[in-house]
Each structure stands twice: as C-alpha cells, then as structure tokens.
Amino acid sequence: MKKLSFLITAALLSSSLALTQAPAYASWPSSVDGQTMPSLAPMLEKATPAVVSISVKGTQKVQQNVPDAFKFFFGNRNQGQPQERPFRGLGSGVIIDSDSGYIVTNNHVINNADEILITLKDGRQLEATKLGADEESDIALLQVDAENLAEIKISDSDSLRVGDFTVAIGSPFGLGQTVTSGIVSALGRSNLNIENYEDFIQTDAAINSGNSGGALVNLRGELIGINTAILGPNGGNVGIGFAIPSNMMHNLVKQIIEFGEVRRGVLGVSGRSVDSGIAKAMELETNQGAFIEMVAADSAADEAGLKAGDVIVKINGKSIRSFSELRGKIGSIGAGKKVKLTVIRDGDDETFTVKLKQSQGTNVAAASIHRMLEGAKLKNSSDNKGIVIEEVAPQSPAQLAGLRNGDIITGVNRTRTKNIIQLREFLKDKKGVVALNIIRDEQAQYLMIR
Structure with missing residues (x-):
C-alpha cells in the first residue's frame, strides 16, 4: 500500500510540474501536420458494449482427506469422501446475438454454477440461463432477456x-x-x-x-x-x-x-503431423499436414475413399499444418456436415468430399432435458414449429414412454414449444406428469410422461 501511495504521489507531483512548466492546452490536438492521430477509440466505442462481465456462484465437490493424526479417532469413514463447498468466480462473455440474448463464454467460467449474473457495460445486471456447453472445447452458451443489447460481428x-x-x-x-x-x-x-x-x-x-x-x-x-x-x-x-x-x-x-448440445463430427482416422522425418520417409514435397496412419472401417473417411498414407493438407480449401489442427477443426464441425479435404496421394493433389459421422462419445441432449426423453435424438424442425424426434434407441426410456421416430413435439402442457431451447426451459424442474403435444402421422395427440 505504501508503494502504491508513493506512485500516486509521484504521479501527482510530476503532473504539477508539467502544468507549471508547459503551456496550457484546451485539449490535445486531433491531428499533427494535417494527419489524423491514430486511435482505437472509435472502434472500441462500438465493440466494448458487446463484452460483459460474468460473476457466478455455486457449489463444487472437493475431496476430504483426514490427516493421519486424526485417523485414530475418526478411522477412515471420512477419508476420500467428497464434500460440497460454495464457490464464487469471475469471468467475461461476448454478446453474439442481441435479439436472442445469446452470450458466449468459456465453459470453465460457468461450470457448476447455480447462479450466473451478467453485468453490461452500461451497468445493468441480468440473470443468465445456461443453454448448453461443450467441455472438450471449453465453450458455453448463455441467454439473457433484455432489450437494447449490443452485439459483436463475427469475423472469419x-x-x-x-x-x-x-x-x-x-x-x-x-x-x-x-x-x-x-x-x-x-x-x-x-x-x-x-x-x-x-x-x-x-x-x-x-x-x-x-x-x-x-x-x-x-x-x-x-x-x-x-x-x-x-x-x-x-x-x-x-x-x-x-x-x-x-x-x-x-x-x-x-x-x-x-x-441443445454439440454433435461432434468424426472423420475416423488416426495419424500424426507431418515433419521432416515423415516427409523424407514418404518422399513428400511438404513438411506440413496431417499424415493418415490408419482409416477405421465403415468410418466417414473410409466411405469417402481416404487411405492410409494420404496426407491431408486442406479443409474446405484452407490449409492445415498439423494433425492436431485437423482434429480441432473437424471436431467443431457438426455430425452430418460435408467437408472437402485436399489430400496428397502418390505426389498428386486429390479432393474428397466427406460426410462426417457422429462421435459415439456425444451426450444425448434429450437426457439432460428430461429423464424420460433419454435415448431420443432431437433436432429443431426446419420451419421452427417444433422438435423432431430423429431416432429412438430400442428399450430406452424415450421408447418406453411412447416416443417414435418422426414424432414432432409441438408443446408442453398446452404451451407452444418451437425449439429445443424452449423445450428445455419448459421442462426445467417440472415434477409429476407432463403432457407432451405430439404430431404423429399428421395427427395431433398427447403423450404423458412423468
């Protein structure tokens, strides 16, 4: 604190000397010799209102270890038992859609949070709802309900x-x-x-x-x-x-x-980054790219015609430098999407169109919405009039509840439901019997779940 005080005093002293020794200016010049002084201020005046502060509260489980000196009294009954402890955290977020109130942040900022409070640059404080997150890439999506929000334009x-x-x-x-x-x-x-x-x-x-x-x-x-x-x-x-x-x-x-979740696309190859050793051994003319060591049977890569020994150098026309970069970019592209891969094979460039398959490790969003929806794969209808049941796993809770492939959920307890986000919100903390409004074979009906 003394050091801080000294710095402040020194700054004030130097300012005082400057005022007595230098001529007074009404304001700093905006230009010198006819040239405008460069400044980031105009850009920041537009961008900064879209960046928010985030504060969170919650509880997390921590491992409780009993010191050896106390084991004589307590034995091992508390050893290794997790205990819940409250925590607080701070972070930042970015408004990417002002109309919908969508805010992007890191998953680790809001993970395990029970309360998420957003502070806008204009001082307003808003409670936020977590819509979904992807722990593996550390991305989370929040939503707030407010007017006059600023949003930021997303660049390539x-x-x-x-x-x-x-x-x-x-x-x-x-x-x-x-x-x-x-x-x-x-x-x-x-x-x-x-x-x-x-x-x-x-x-x-x-x-x-x-x-x-x-x-x-x-x-x-x-x-x-x-x-x-x-x-x-x-x-x-x-x-x-x-x-x-x-x-x-x-x-x-x-x-x-x-x-309501990340449906991660999978290529179905394993390999390593091209380096000088691989380039020399395989007689390659490039020292960058993703060298394929193995192609999994019946994978997206296998069906597209990729082979072991191929070197992937571009995704959708954009160059990649390593196998990790290939994995990162493919992992953010959704299952079912098509990508064009430029491959070096036997010294020639070839292009393959690959339709990515879904990662088996992807969590089913339906299970997080309601336990009786577990086993169902959901997607929003193209006309934003409901939620389509894409697939129902045999003997799953969703099938036992009566859901079938092709069903369209249009409401909950007579409340109109247009998309997965609304469905999640309506079913949040719902207890007892819930009536789903279903369209099946163009006929409206109710399906009761509990």
Missing part, C-alpha cells in the same frame, strides 16, 4: 495471418472492463493440454485471470476469438495468451442452438 478467423493486430476485451481480476492490444503471434496452436480439442490463436495482447470468455477482436471490432488461457508460471500475463478461433466457436454454438 480462417483469414487471420500472423502479425495481424489484435485487441483483447475483458474484466481481469474483477477490475471492470479492460482493453489491451497486441498481434497474432501464432495460429493453430495445439498440444498444450489445455482442452481436448485445440486450435488456438496465440496473441501477445495482455490476458489475465478474469479475461476468460472475453473477446479478441481485429481492428474493425469484429470477433476473431474467445480468450481462454494464458501461459504464465504465476497465473499472470507474460505475453502468451490463447483464444478459441471465432469459426470454431461459431460452429459449436450453432449446434447448441439447434440441438
């Missing part, structure tokens, strides 16, 4: 180049909204063991604790990434920060909005 992160200017916006250490600047230091960073699916933008814009979930923008104020992590021995900024690319985030969020 695949067009980024190393050296492009970046601006990070967030709320570090709970200080309130803070802006820092830097450049894109690297692209396609992976193998950091931060998340399961990694394809990070690296930046030297200062990112600290509390910036998680905030915006990384370009000089046009467009969103290029969601700030996620830093590399620092003591948790402080050392000029190495990482952000989830906006394209990856956008792909995942669209799936959460449509299905």
Whole structure:
C-alpha cells in the first residue's frame, strides 16, 4: 500500500510540474501536420458494449482427506469422501446475438454454477440461463432477456495471418472492463493440454485471470476469438495468451442452438503431423499436414475413399499444418456436415468430399432435458414449429414412454414449444406428469410422461 501511495504521489507531483512548466492546452490536438492521430477509440466505442462481465456462484465437490493424526479417532469413514463447498468466480462473455440474448463464454467460467449474473457495460445486471456447453472445447452458451443489447460481428478467423493486430476485451481480476492490444503471434496452436480439442490463436495482447470468455477482436471490432488461457508460471500475463478461433466457436454454438448440445463430427482416422522425418520417409514435397496412419472401417473417411498414407493438407480449401489442427477443426464441425479435404496421394493433389459421422462419445441432449426423453435424438424442425424426434434407441426410456421416430413435439402442457431451447426451459424442474403435444402421422395427440 505504501508503494502504491508513493506512485500516486509521484504521479501527482510530476503532473504539477508539467502544468507549471508547459503551456496550457484546451485539449490535445486531433491531428499533427494535417494527419489524423491514430486511435482505437472509435472502434472500441462500438465493440466494448458487446463484452460483459460474468460473476457466478455455486457449489463444487472437493475431496476430504483426514490427516493421519486424526485417523485414530475418526478411522477412515471420512477419508476420500467428497464434500460440497460454495464457490464464487469471475469471468467475461461476448454478446453474439442481441435479439436472442445469446452470450458466449468459456465453459470453465460457468461450470457448476447455480447462479450466473451478467453485468453490461452500461451497468445493468441480468440473470443468465445456461443453454448448453461443450467441455472438450471449453465453450458455453448463455441467454439473457433484455432489450437494447449490443452485439459483436463475427469475423472469419480462417483469414487471420500472423502479425495481424489484435485487441483483447475483458474484466481481469474483477477490475471492470479492460482493453489491451497486441498481434497474432501464432495460429493453430495445439498440444498444450489445455482442452481436448485445440486450435488456438496465440496473441501477445495482455490476458489475465478474469479475461476468460472475453473477446479478441481485429481492428474493425469484429470477433476473431474467445480468450481462454494464458501461459504464465504465476497465473499472470507474460505475453502468451490463447483464444478459441471465432469459426470454431461459431460452429459449436450453432449446434447448441439447434440441438441443445454439440454433435461432434468424426472423420475416423488416426495419424500424426507431418515433419521432416515423415516427409523424407514418404518422399513428400511438404513438411506440413496431417499424415493418415490408419482409416477405421465403415468410418466417414473410409466411405469417402481416404487411405492410409494420404496426407491431408486442406479443409474446405484452407490449409492445415498439423494433425492436431485437423482434429480441432473437424471436431467443431457438426455430425452430418460435408467437408472437402485436399489430400496428397502418390505426389498428386486429390479432393474428397466427406460426410462426417457422429462421435459415439456425444451426450444425448434429450437426457439432460428430461429423464424420460433419454435415448431420443432431437433436432429443431426446419420451419421452427417444433422438435423432431430423429431416432429412438430400442428399450430406452424415450421408447418406453411412447416416443417414435418422426414424432414432432409441438408443446408442453398446452404451451407452444418451437425449439429445443424452449423445450428445455419448459421442462426445467417440472415434477409429476407432463403432457407432451405430439404430431404423429399428421395427427395431433398427447403423450404423458412423468
């Protein structure tokens, strides 16, 4: 505190000296020699209202270990027993759709939270609802109900180049909204063991604790990434920060909005990144790309005609540098989507169109909506008039409840339900018998679940 006071006093003293020694100006000049002074202020005036502060409350289970000295009295009955403890947390978020009130943040910011409070730049505080999250990529989608929200435009992160200017916006250490600047230091960073699916933008814009979930923008104020992590021995900024690319985030969020979950696409190959050793052994003319060691039978890659020994160098016309980058980009593209892969085979470039299959590890969104919907795969109807039952697993709770393939859920207890998000909200904390309004074979009927 003494050091801080000294710095403030010194600053005041230097300001006083400056005022006595320098001529007084009514304001700083906006131009010098006819040239406008560069400033990020106009861009930030439009971008910063779309970045919010997030505070959370909740409980989490922690392992309770009994010291050896007390085991004589308590035995092992408390040893290893988890206990719930309250926690609070701070982070940031980005409004990507003002009409719907959608806010993107990191999953680790709101994980296990019972209360999520959003603070806008204008000072308004709003309670947020969690619509869905993807732990493996650390993305979460929230929703607030408010008017006059600002939203940020999403840029194409695949067009980024190393050296492009970046601006990070967030709320570090709970200080309130803070802006820092830097450049894109690297692209396609992976193998950091931060998340399961990694394809990070690296930046030297200062990112600290509390910036998680905030915006990384370009000089046009467009969103290029969601700030996620830093590399620092003591948790402080050392000029190495990482952000989830906006394209990856956008792909995942669209799936959460449509299905209530991430339905991760799978290619069905294993391999490694091309390096000089592989390039020499396989007589390749490139030192970058994803070398395929094995293609799983009946996988998307197998059905498209990919083979072991192929080197994937582009996804939808965009170059990739490593197998990890391939995995990260494919993992954010939804199941059932088609992608074009450019492959080097026997020295020639070939293009394959692959329809991605669904990861077996994907959680069924229906189970998280209501226990009697477990085993059903849901999707929003194309006309936004209900929820289509795509598939019902045999002997699942959904089948035992009477649901069939092709059923369309249009309401709950006579309340109109247009999409999965509304269905989740209506069934939240519902107890007892619930009446689902169903259209089956073009006939309306009720289905009771409990």
